[in-house]
Amino acid sequence: MTLTRALIGALLCLAALSCATPSPNPTPEVTMTAQLRALPDHPSLSVVVQTGTEHFGNGLFTLTVQGDGALHLLQRRAGTPHNFTDTLSDDALTAFGATLAEHGFTRPRTSEMPREPGDTPVLLKLRDGDQTLFEANLWEADRYDDPDLDALLQAAEALIIEQVGDGGYP
Numbered sequence: 001m002t003l004t005r006a007l008i009g010a011l012l013c014l015a016a017l018s019c020a021t022p023s024p025n026p027t028p029e030v031t032m033t034a035q036l037r038a039l040p041d042h043p044s045l046s047v048v049v050q051t052g053t054e055h056f057g058n059g060l061f062t063l064t065v066q067g068d069g070a071l072h073l074l075q076r077r078a079g080t081p082h083n084f085t086d087t088l089s090d091d092a093l094t095a096f097g098a099t100l101a102e103h104g105f106t107r108p109r110t111s112e113m114p115r116e117p118g119d120t121p122v123l124l125k126l127r128d129g130d131q132t133l134f135e136a137n138l139w140e141a142d143r144y145d146d147p148d149l150d151a152l153l154q155a156a157e158a159l160i161i162e163q164v165g166d167g168g169y170p
Contacts, residue, residue, distance in 0.1 A: 047096075088163065
């Protein structure tokens with residue numbers, strides 16, 4: 001009985017301590033949208049868009065665009081990684097950020113299950129340094145019912161094709 005009381009007391013103390021510790025405040029969507037609109041003014045931000053399937057078609061693409069203009073594309077195809085890097089001009093970076101802001105990159109979205117066979121996962125992520133400000137795990141077929149998601153994916157695909165792939169997928 002004494003052991004039970006001691007355990008209950010310890011749990012109550014831990015609960016009180018955890019309540020006293022402030023939880024990190026998530027970055028409001030309005031703030032993230034403003035940061036995207038002025039992406040070149042936020043060099044520590046990075047936008048990540050991941051789509052594709054590693055062992056099918058052109059493979060799995062992970063596009064990372066940083067606020068300083070650095071662009072990195074990791075293409076995984078049949079177990080082989082291919083890395084591409086480039087630097088976006090301020091105008092291209094501003095246009096990309098404006099497109100993301102206009103089409104609600106950080107807007108909450110949900111995907112319903114079950115999915116049709118062959119649908120492809122999509123990851124949208126906004127980071128500030130090591131901190132993830134926003135993350136959404138969606139499905140590519142959602143783009144056909146969500147014009148904003150379609151516009152976001154088209155913007156990422158355009159960078160992959162025009163900036164890295166010289167007019168086609170790498």
